Amino acid sequence: MKKKQARQTQARLCDTMAHTSPSEAPSSLTDPRAIKSGQALRAAMLRLLERKPLEQITVREIAAEAGVHYATFFRHHPTKEALLDDVAADQIDRLVTLTLPVLDEAGSDASFLALATYVDEHRSLWTTLLTGGAASAMRAELLRISQRVAAERAPTESYIPVELATICTVSLIVEILSWWLRQPAEALSVAQAARILHRLVLSSAITGTLEALA
Amino acid sequence: MKKKQARQTQARLCDTMAHTSPSEAPSSLTDPRAIKSGQALRAAMLRLLERKPLEQITVREIAAEAGVHYATFFRHHPTKEALLDDVAADQIDRLVTLTLPVLDEAGSDASFLALATYVDEHRSLWTTLLTGGAASAMRAELLRISQRVAAERAPTESYIPVELATICTVSLIVEILSWWLRQPAEALSVAQAARILHRLVLSSAITGTLEALA
Amino acid sequence: MKKKQARQTQARLCDTMAHTSPSEAPSSLTDPRAIKSGQALRAAMLRLLERKPLEQITVREIAAEAGVHYATFFRHHPTKEALLDDVAADQIDRLVTLTLPVLDEAGSDASFLALATYVDEHRSLWTTLLTGGAASAMRAELLRISQRVAAERAPTESYIPVELATICTVSLIVEILSWWLRQPAEALSVAQAARILHRLVLSSAITGTLEALA
Amino acid sequence: MKKKQARQTQARLCDTMAHTSPSEAPSSLTDPRAIKSGQALRAAMLRLLERKPLEQITVREIAAEAGVHYATFFRHHPTKEALLDDVAADQIDRLVTLTLPVLDEAGSDASFLALATYVDEHRSLWTTLLTGGAASAMRAELLRISQRVAAERAPTESYIPVELATICTVSLIVEILSWWLRQPAEALSVAQAARILHRLVLSSAITGTLEALA
DNA sequence: CTCTAATCGAGACGGTACGTCGCGTCTTACG
DNA sequence: CGTAAGACGCGACGTACCGTCTCGATTAGAG
Numbered sequence: 001m002k003k004k005q006a007r008q009t010q011a012r013l014c015d016t017m018a019h020t021s022p023s024e025a026p027s028s029l030t031d032p033r034a035i036k037s038g039q040a041l042r043a044a045m046l047r048l049l050e051r052k053p054l055e056q057i058t059v060r061e062i063a064a065e066a067g068v069h070y071a072t073f074f075r076h077h078p079t080k081e082a083l084l085d086d087v088a089a090d091q092i093d094r095l096v097t098l099t100l101p102v103l104d105e106a107g108s109d110a111s112f113l114a115l116a117t118y119v120d121e122h123r124s125l126w127t128t129l130l131t132g133g134a135a136s137a138m139r140a141e142l143l144r145i146s147q148r149v150a151a152e153r154a155p156t157e158s159y160i161p162v163e164l165a166t167i168c169t170v171s172l173i174v175e176i177l178s179w180w181l182r183q184p185a186e187a188l189s190v191a192q193a194a195r196i197l198h199r200l201v202l203s204s205a206i207t208g209t210l211e212a213l214a
Numbered sequence: 215m216k217k218k219q220a221r222q223t224q225a226r227l228c229d230t231m232a233h234t235s236p237s238e239a240p241s242s243l244t245d246p247r248a249i250k251s252g253q254a255l256r257a258a259m260l261r262l263l264e265r266k267p268l269e270q271i272t273v274r275e276i277a278a279e280a281g282v283h284y285a286t287f288f289r290h291h292p293t294k295e296a297l298l299d300d301v302a303a304d305q306i307d308r309l310v311t312l313t314l315p316v317l318d319e320a321g322s323d324a325s326f327l328a329l330a331t332y333v334d335e336h337r338s339l340w341t342t343l344l345t346g347g348a349a350s351a352m353r354a355e356l357l358r359i360s361q362r363v364a365a366e367r368a369p370t371e372s373y374i375p376v377e378l379a380t381i382c383t384v385s386l387i388v389e390i391l392s393w394w395l396r397q398p399a400e401a402l403s404v405a406q407a408a409r410i411l412h413r414l415v416l417s418s419a420i421t422g423t424l425e426a427l428a
Numbered sequence: 429m430k431k432k433q434a435r436q437t438q439a440r441l442c443d444t445m446a447h448t449s450p451s452e453a454p455s456s457l458t459d460p461r462a463i464k465s466g467q468a469l470r471a472a473m474l475r476l477l478e479r480k481p482l483e484q485i486t487v488r489e490i491a492a493e494a495g496v497h498y499a500t501f502f503r504h505h506p507t508k509e510a511l512l513d514d515v516a517a518d519q520i521d522r523l524v525t526l527t528l529p530v531l532d533e534a535g536s537d538a539s540f541l542a543l544a545t546y547v548d549e550h551r552s553l554w555t556t557l558l559t560g561g562a563a564s565a566m567r568a569e570l571l572r573i574s575q576r577v578a579a580e581r582a583p584t585e586s587y588i589p590v591e592l593a594t595i596c597t598v599s600l601i602v603e604i605l606s607w608w609l610r611q612p613a614e615a616l617s618v619a620q621a622a623r624i625l626h627r628l629v630l631s632s633a634i635t636g637t638l639e640a641l642a
Numbered sequence: 643m644k645k646k647q648a649r650q651t652q653a654r655l656c657d658t659m660a661h662t663s664p665s666e667a668p669s670s671l672t673d674p675r676a677i678k679s680g681q682a683l684r685a686a687m688l689r690l691l692e693r694k695p696l697e698q699i700t701v702r703e704i705a706a707e708a709g710v711h712y713a714t715f716f717r718h719h720p721t722k723e724a725l726l727d728d729v730a731a732d733q734i735d736r737l738v739t740l741t742l743p744v745l746d747e748a749g750s751d752a753s754f755l756a757l758a759t760y761v762d763e764h765r766s767l768w769t770t771l772l773t774g775g776a777a778s779a780m781r782a783e784l785l786r787i788s789q790r791v792a793a794e795r796a797p798t799e800s801y802i803p804v805e806l807a808t809i810c811t812v813s814l815i816v817e818i819l820s821w822w823l824r825q826p827a828e829a830l831s832v833a834q835a836a837r838i839l840h841r842l843v844l845s846s847a848i849t850g851t852l853e854a855l856a
Numbered sequence: 857c858t859c860t861a862a863t864c865g866a867g868a869c870g871g872t873a874c875g876t877c878g879c880g881t882c883t884t885a886c887g
Numbered sequence: 888c889g890t891a892a893g894a895c896g897c898g899a900c901g902t903a904c905c906g907t908c909t910c911g912a913t914t915a916g917a918g
Binding site: 564588591592595596599600603604607624627628631 | 813
């Protein structure tokens with residue numbers, strides 16, 4: 001969407017971007033065919049992301065990989081970026097619903113362990129998401145959710161703005177996880193990774209600001 | 215396809231594919247015309263980056279903005295990404311040669327102040343570089359240089375690998391600076407920014423590992 | 429052109445139809461490559477018109493037949509109809525410059541004979557143009573030129589408007605020629621065809637109105 | 643491709659390809675729902691033809707205009723061209739059954755007057771049919787019927803083949819009527835139009851060949 | 857007066873062509 | 888040689904219609 005509108009700087013400011021699909025997206029509707037296509041597209045995207053970064057993936061490839069016609073792609077997502085966002089949000093949702101409760105019940109220590117464990121259990125997928133072409137989408141999505149959570153949890157005031165604190169926390173977590181996943185398979189155990197996360201992330205948060213978040 | 219795939223890998227692959235001109239690139243050659251074209255292209259790139267992200271900038275635009283013929287662009291840079299890398303490396307070099315000596319002479323505290331001061335003095339340019347389309351190129355270039363510096367300075371061993379420590383440090387610096395530059399003009403003074411940098415970055419480095427770097 | 433603009437009834441009334449080509453068309457410029465492409469496209473169009481009507485011919489086919497890239501087609505002609513118009517106008521020009529002088533010098537009788545002779549000598553081409561998909565373009569182009577000629581020659585006033593007379597004349601000529609060309613090769617000699625033309629066309633013109641034209 | 647090519651040939655090939663419904667077409671069946679849909683489609687087609695040529699009318703538009711579902715269209719007509727043929731044949735039938743008897747009883751003079759009167763009384767409809775996108779379908783349908791009538795009436799032999807004579811007659815009539823309908827509303831009276839028809843058409847037929855027809 | 861069968865509304869889908877855009881190569885002519 | 892000028896091959900883009908194909912809801916007219 002962004003791309004299209006931006007590209008047309010010349011003239012043409014007023015095409016209403018009329019997509020084939022009438023209202024929003026047929027995704028997650030009741031039609032079994034639509035559901036199947038949607039799933040196939042997500043799966044195809046993930047499969048391709050294992051092999052190359054997003055910009056090298058064409059919509060045509062995704063469709064072909066999904067065994068779906070090219071035009072059908074656009075009946076589900078306006079751009080490949082949108083599909084990626086969907087996939088990212090999807091995966092992050094799962095992660096959050098698994099680790100957030102732990103944070104509340106058992107504290108940040110256990111939470112980091114849960115996080116590392118979950119990522120380790122889906123190592124291949126998360127390697128794709130964090131070190132492949134999806135990285136920046138993941139980062140953005142994570143940040144979006146974290147900001148929401150941080151806002152809700154009304155953290156103790158500090159001289160460091162919450163927004164910035166959140167950015168730093170998310171950034172550190174992402175960088176550490178990415179680095180971990182880039183290492184040879186079992187170079188660092190889950191416990192070690194959790195420990196590093198704990199130390200690096202919380203040390204930034206020594207002021208107390210970030211504890212609510214992480 | 216070949217070209218495209220080669221171009222994309224992360225940044226900085228500097229594909230040495232045989233381009234039109236036999237002798238690599240006319241950049242930094244002695245021909246006064248070539249020098250002028252090269253400068254014009256860099257300047258044009260910076261000017262355009264202030265207005266839109268990299269992917270929305272076309273080679274034709276850069277050439278036009280530089281007052282240079284389209285084909286001439288390729289006699290200087292294989293792709294627009296390469297040009298951006300050049301520009302980024304250029305700017306980072308200036309920054310490093312200004313702030314590194316301060317670190318050695320006056321310590322990390324003064325160093326962060328020098329860094330913040332320099333960025334503030336070129337606020338518009340660095341806003342472009344860090345929050346615009348050049349962001350990931352800048353991050354990559356900064357990381358590349360930092361890893362080199364970190365390797366040279368043989369930091370105290372620690373349970374946190376140097377590579378990871380460097381990544382986290384650079385990441386934090388970049389995130390903090392980006393956030394700062396996104397704030398309304400004078401929301402935070404240079405001193406305040408330097409202080410935040412100091413606290414957040416060094417707190418991660420409490421173990422002593424990172425001090426050598428930052 | 430027509431098609432495009434008309435198709436977009438929905439919204440989108442304001443795309444300026446910005447074609448790749450900056451000004452008009454590269455056709456008939458001095459660049460030898462452009463000239464070659466232009467010729468190849470015309471020839472390809474004629475070859476395809478021998479096999480099927482215009483609506484069944486796709487731009488992709490024309491380009492392929494011409495050994496030219498698809499996008500290159502649009503650098504020469506906005507639509508396939510425009511290409512056809514070019515070809516038609518081209519051929520009609522040749523016909524007119526051959527038969528008009530005869531009309532002035534030797535009268536309508538000889539003129540019809542010249543017309544029939546010329547068409548017979550390029551039987552295959554004109555069969556294509558008059559009985560294939562190009563028919564309506566040819567008719568339109570012929571009419572356009574005839575109206576111009578008729579207007580210049582200031583025909584004797586009559587109770588039948590000149591415009592209508594011209595339409596009828598052109599229509600009859602086209603129908604007769606088309607029918608003739610559809611007949612088995614040598615069913616009617618050139619002289620016979622000319623005689624039929626003469627009788628049918630001029631009989632409509634008995635009032636004197638049409639003589640100036642035909 | 644197969645479908646497309648088959649559909650196009652001139653008009654009226656009436657491809658009997660196996661369509662969705664097993665029993666050919668629900669048209670003209672006894673089911674009141676089917677009858678209503680059929681009528682709605684014809685009416686919608688006519689309404690749309692007043693606004694734009696056939697090629698710019700989409701099946702979806704026709705269906706929408708008729709207040710009928712898109713897929714329902716195909717349960718009645720294989721293509722929009724087929725629908726147009728139906729409509730054209732329909733209208734021409736009415737015209738023929740009104741004017742042919744007059745020809746037999748009162749001669750060609752009265753016949754032309756009847757023709758012009760009928761067309762004038764349905765001026766809007768026939769303007770659509772003759773000067774809009776339906777023109778070539780009308781011409782073809784008229785020719786088809788005329789050839790049949792001409793064959794039946796076994797015209798006096800002449801040096802001009804009956805087939806050609808018929809073509810010319812139909813062509814002249816169509817051209818004259820089209821021209822008449824394009825003129826401002828009451829520029830020419832019905833009587834004047836009939837007179838022009840009479841003179842131009844019959845003058846071609848001075849040999850007597852065409853009288854039987856027209 | 858049901859019950860079976862055709863008709864319809866709704867819309868996803870595979871498919872083909874469209875016209876546009878940007879890339880990077882190349883050719884020609886100039887200074 | 889470096890440049891201007893620009894045609895070209897290439898390939899992805901997103902759009903538009905096509906005609907086919909499930910699916911339920913109705914709604915006829917035969918039993």
